Amino acid sequence: MRSHLIRALLVLAVLLLSACVTSNTGNLRAGNARAVVAAESLPAPDSTGAGGAYTGVPDYRIGALDLLQVSVFQLDAMSREVRVNSSGMISLPLIGAVAAGGKTVPELEQEIASRLTEDYLQNPQVSVFVKEYTSQRVTVEGAVNKPGIFPITGRTSLLQAVAMSEGLTPLADPGAVVVFRTIGGQRMAALFDLREIRAGNAEDPQVYGDDIIVIDQSGPRTALKTITESLRGIVGFRTF
Structure with a gap:
């Protein structure tokens, strides 16, 4: 069921991206595209409060194992x-x-x-x-050793989420890690390079409950590659 959801999400993303790549690239060159340069300022999803791992959200409902x-x-x-x-x-x-x-x-x-x-x-x-917030969960899919849905306890970074899935497979492309998130009522995606994060050249962003993290494979073209190619050079989340 989960794999079917991910495949459907990727197919939808490919179709939408093919329609908006030209206009978004023009907006980026014209300085109109929204870009975020620091991990701390990456926007949280709609289900969270700004700045923290669900801290201070008045309508958050307590769940099992919290x-x-x-x-x-x-x-x-x-x-x-x-x-x-x-x-x-x-x-x-x-x-x-x-x-x-x-x-x-x-x-x-x-x-x-x-x-x-x-x-x-x-x-x-x-x-x-x-x-x-143990009842909050993040989904990790793609070229990882243990794909699945994992609980988040407090602040969790992208590298920590990947570690929960027992790391990348030999076929994984560490430069093609996409985080899907709903922000402002829109489904958005951001591209991250784990090599740059591990080397200290890029900040390790915080992940939130309901985020979907997909690690692409190197080699032959995949559905996710259409997304990763359109996101390259863009810092932060972008609508797809």
Whole structure:
């Protein structure tokens, strides 16, 4: 199923790129194309807040295996790190099991506060911080040893994501790594060269949940090569 999705995405990208390569190249030469020169300023996808690995997003919904920091003002016994289990539950002193999965951070704070108000405190001040967004996942496909969908725990770079897939195959082209991302409601792609990143000549960009990373093969022409060739010389993400 996943491979079919990737193939369909690549075919669509090829068709769209063939229609827009000429106009986008003209925009680039005229100085109108959007380019980003530093990894820190590469735009995050629509599902994240700017600048961090999902930090501070009010509508983020907690998922299984996320790591939470729970604090209650003037009640140290309640302040601890808890891991959401596979059923979406956490366990806390005094109040026991609490359903966290599917809730936003403010909703979980309100739930814990309500449970404490019933028997222990008046107007408790509850704070919940998501330390690891394990429920966020990145897809790595193409010429890697272990393609698949991998969880992201905190800030994760492109090199770290490739390492999760146990590295490149002997047929991989390290200069043809494409990251697909939805930005501003548009599907976009950016080309990266792992050799330049490893040599310290290019910054290692942050990846986010729902990113799709595809590593092309060297040698004969592939569907992805149409994308990589059109992206060469462009820094940052571009609509395809």
